[in-house]
Amino acid sequence: MFLRTARGRRASLALAAGAAALGLALTACAPSGGASGSNGGSGSADTLVAYTGQSGDYQINFNPFSPSKIGGLGTIYESLFFVTNANTNDYVPLLATEYAWNEDGTQLDITLRDGVTWTDGEAFDADDVVFTFELIRDNPALNTGGFNGEVTKVDATHVSIAFPEPAFVTGPEVLGKTFIVPEHLWGDVDPTTDVMAEPVGTGPYVLGEFKPQAFTLSANEDYWGGAPAVKNVRYLSLSGNTAGADALAAGTIDWQTGPVPDIENVSENYPGYEAITVPMNQIALLSCSNADLGCEGPQTDPAVRQAIYYAMDRDQLNALAFQGTASEMSPTFALLPAQEQFISAEIDEKVAPAKTDLDKVDEILTGAGYEKGSDGIYAKDGVKLELTVEVVTGWTDYITAIDTMSQQLKAAGIGLSASQSSWNEWTDKKSKGTYQLAIDSLGQGAVSDPYYLYNNFLSSANTAEVGQAAPVNVARFSDPAVDEALAVLKRTNPDDTATRQEQFDVIQAAIVEDMPYIPILTGGTTSEYNVEKFSGWPTEDDLYAFPAVWASPDNAEVFKALEPTGK
Template sequence: MILRTTRRRRASLALVAGVAALGLALTGCSSSGASGSGSSTEADTLIAYTGQSGDYQLNFNPYSPTKIGGLGTIYESLFFVTNVNTEDYVPLLATEYTWNEDGTQLDVTLRDGVTWSDGEAFDADDVVFTFQLLLDTPALNTSGFNGAVTKVDATHVTLTFPEPAFVTGPELLGKTFIVPEHIWKDIDPAADVNAEPVGTGPYVLSNFKPQAFTLTANEDYWDGAPAVTNIRYLSLSGNTAGADALAAGNIDWQTGPVPDIANVSKNYPGYEAITIPQNQMALLTCSNAELGCEGPQTDPAVREAIYYALNRDQLNSLAFQNTASEMSPTFALLPAQEQFISDAIEEKVVPTAPDLDKVDEILTGAGYEKGADGLYAKDGVELKLTVEVVTGWTDYITAIDTMAQQLKAAGIGVTAAQSSWNEWTEKKGKGTYQLAIDSLGQGAASDPYYLYNNFFSSANTAPVGETAPVNVARFSDPAVDAALAVLKQTSPDDIEARQAQFDIIQAAIVANLPYIPILTGGTTSEYNAEKFTGWPTADDLYAFPAVWASPDNAQIFKALKPAGE
């Protein structure tokens, strides 16, 4: 038997330490919002600004693409698993797990004595119900769970698989949020917004309004009520409003750009900042005409031309305060995952300067001709595109404005379309967009498999008009799907066998560019170190310190204490 509960390697934090003093490039959850204000004067209340744009839409369904919160705070997984370190999984609803030798059976021991927030007892029936719910509702099953789940007794369950499934461990153990059978058996899990959530987590929903909602400590939490009694989420009007609220002391934690971001502690007394190079910024494209995407971005030549037309050094300077870092077109995170980049990839890092001759070669080779106004056209239609961005995300808006000038010089017309976070999210999910600026997160663990499975698997996309769970580019390639299937069955210790599959996936990614790489964004959070202690640091990176990153944010909420306690 292979015991995987403890004794995992400690991650090297040298990279984080090296960038901790940097500022933010941005992330896909930059900053934004509608309106609202708060006071962070109450010692046990943390005011959080996640970058919400427009009113919050009530939705605490942990499996909904448009959920607004609750992962880790209201609903818990079996373990806490993060992708910023390789520490042991932190026990939550489970206390230990064991794989058999060939990775086809996973035995899990559950925590005894846990209750749901409505007072009902939690046990193995809820875990079995949740995993069966994924099997019965494919739209929710973004982890690709294809096994069987069996109750052994009240505190033990067994998951079995038709083939080795080691690689699914982080998703199943750390990203599958357990729901109460006694409530969820009577609802539509794909459509219900879960307005009155019942969970096992450290917080319960206290009140909800479109401009703000509050989570309050669960006094009956199995690990004891957290010291931070209330978490209040605000909606503001954008990055500028977030910086203003920070300066006024009206928020305690935000993730987003502020002026002179390298000097947060000087400019915002009592606050500190931490930067993690984690999310890879890209121009997302609705790329697949076979699934209903429309527009010139469905042509791979157009996507490649945009890739080579960008002046990334200028973007870094003007939009990201020189805090972004290099990126691989394979989407293997640099430098942490550079060992996974295929030897067959000639250009392992995205170019920092534009190559207009190459742009011309690509577009003319695809049948485009440059008109008198300097724009390329094909079949009488000029090459013009719209980029979707959230109102108030000033860093992304600046990036688009800068890219528009760069692309115009290259003969490609680009216009920004600003909308609320809700509208932006719906356009991406439904495929009713041409381009959108966002970033691709790392998935369940620090391994490129998880990003590839999330964003490039046919199982995680859908035809235009239907909501794609993750793969909003609508990318679909049988060879990539087959490689992902092999990776799912391959032991993480078989480096050579895994690399052969990474080679296949990366070749397809670089050839098709459904997500056009920009740069790796340094995700910076500013936090009230004077009011609360226990924040993650470069030396103790126990969770990804982005306020919008769930369930990592919940792990941080639990670790914080009001100063002086």
């Protein structure tokens, strides 16, 4: 599966709304059994069967603020606008119809949509919006974007948010990544623990049947935007990528994001289906890097992380694990090529090396006190340099990448092995810091600007001590200089490019040296979808949403846009 995390989308940074968007967490799903042929095996022309890579049982969780949620963003719960970085279009109105910043970026005025109801029949209004933002602001575990606004209800359809300092960059998160919940039901809910087994939202779908092996979202016939033509979305659990490819070949799923054999010829090999590949997310070895916060293992040594970086043969990894769909990556985590203008002039190596550099590995490790043993593996203080990488069972592309990488690193004197587990266990290990390395990708923000990735994955505010759940910064990276640079960026007008670049220089120097997330490649996210059964899919010419089945809320926009063909 090529890119698992709720990975970002591309859009330009608008003056009136800069942005911060969470790299959403990813989940996965799978096909159901059914008749062969390209009509998805759903048994109904208006039911879409989705497979997002889920292996193992679903554990019910429709809390939009939970890191282990399995769905609902955009489909059940809506934001004020749809914001995507898949394009540079204007924000799409959802629960709000208009917004405006004041000149200095300290006040955001929002006009809400009138006549919207929650799926339990209660009316939606400004009270729900104020409640949601205050809920996030007053619960640090939910406030991964650092929201600090004062939200005021002007009347039933207008709210105003006052910020203590210029906050242009918070626009996309506030407007497009904050999912509104009903005050009348959430007043007594613990938003950090409740799984919301019976979710109530304003979106185009409601939760239908739920079973550990599959769940269904059914059309909200009273949706303010009109009931979607796709009446059911069926999410299934399979055993992994191979099962997903088999289901695609059998015609028992309609949409999946992940690898299939001969990925460049999907329309020929899978009649009735087409594919699209979008380079967007940066694959990395995530490390529990910070010993001061309780991380344990050799990966807490920056020299080890640097040595792993130079031990990789990325050309070989791309060929064997990703079928050539991945591309170059910068150690600064500025997305290539879209964000290359943000890479600091002080960074000598702006692109991760394509080939292994054994001399560099030896220089780094011997300089840090490691010596190579008779078995060819480096050791320090009698402890061999051996590490474990966490990966989800069934994610064949990532598993292949680790297998390939383990051979590359062994030749460089570093031991590396994979530990496979369910998605839930993998997520829990990352969140709580009970891991050494994990393979995943870092998603982009709501717009194409490196600030949002840096803020999500590097801010001290987004991490926690080992044993406690870290919202986003699972590497436990913490650097006062980086935190200060992020704070300056947050209050800087997007037009002040000189000031912004000074802060990017500080951040990039720190992460290239420390390397808490070890760069691998920029992943090409490939999705296959049933064009015989449904029309209206995103295309390269009309990329109205990021076309990954696990990407929320983009997937909800796709569901709403699709039309069953009746086949």
